[in-house]
Amino acid sequence: MKEFNVAGSKISLALFTDVSNSRELLDSIQAGTLEPEVALMNASLIPDVFPVLAAAYNALIAKSRDSLTTRTLHSELVYNYSGSKHITESLKRFGISDKTTYILAVRFGASSDEHYKITSQELAISSLSDAITCRIAVRDAL
Structure with a gap:
């Protein structure tokens, strides 16, 4: 997992290969029940991390202005990654499908201790x- 600071927000990226449950992930995204909320992108269409960070920056700016084009900050990132003004087309092209096996997960505001469920007592x-x-x-062993 890589973490970046974009416009004062922490952005976490994780790359997953050989994903076999993309249909379930897509269903959860569409139902709004995926926990934690993340942007799931077709990683085979992403040549470098910089365009993802630029899309994240634009999503954060839109949120700060209360002008998101999509319903969530995470879907706004996928939409901004696309050059298209068509939301559905953008999400279909750069988001995941039921056959996607190479996925980039992007999350706003995640922390390493939250990812591993580290408690304050442990720290x-x-x-x-x-x-x-x-x-x-x-x-x-557990």
Whole structure:
């Protein structure tokens, strides 16, 4: 996972390969039940991270002006990534389909401790890096 600061907001990007449940993910996005909310993009259409960050910047500016074209900040990012003014076409072209296996997940405002569910009590006695390493080490034992 990579994190970037864009216009004062933390943007987290994670790349997933060999995804086999894209139909379920797409259904959750369309129903508005995907938790946590993320933008899921067809990663095979993304040559570099910079255009994604530019689209994220535009989405954040639109939100700050209360002028989102789409329903959510995350769908606004996918819409802004497209050069088209047609929302549905943009989301279909650059979002995921039921056959997408290479996905870039983009989330606004995520933090590493939230991703790994690190508690404040754990951080009081160890570093974030140690807590994450512990999670990885004991994953199969639990």
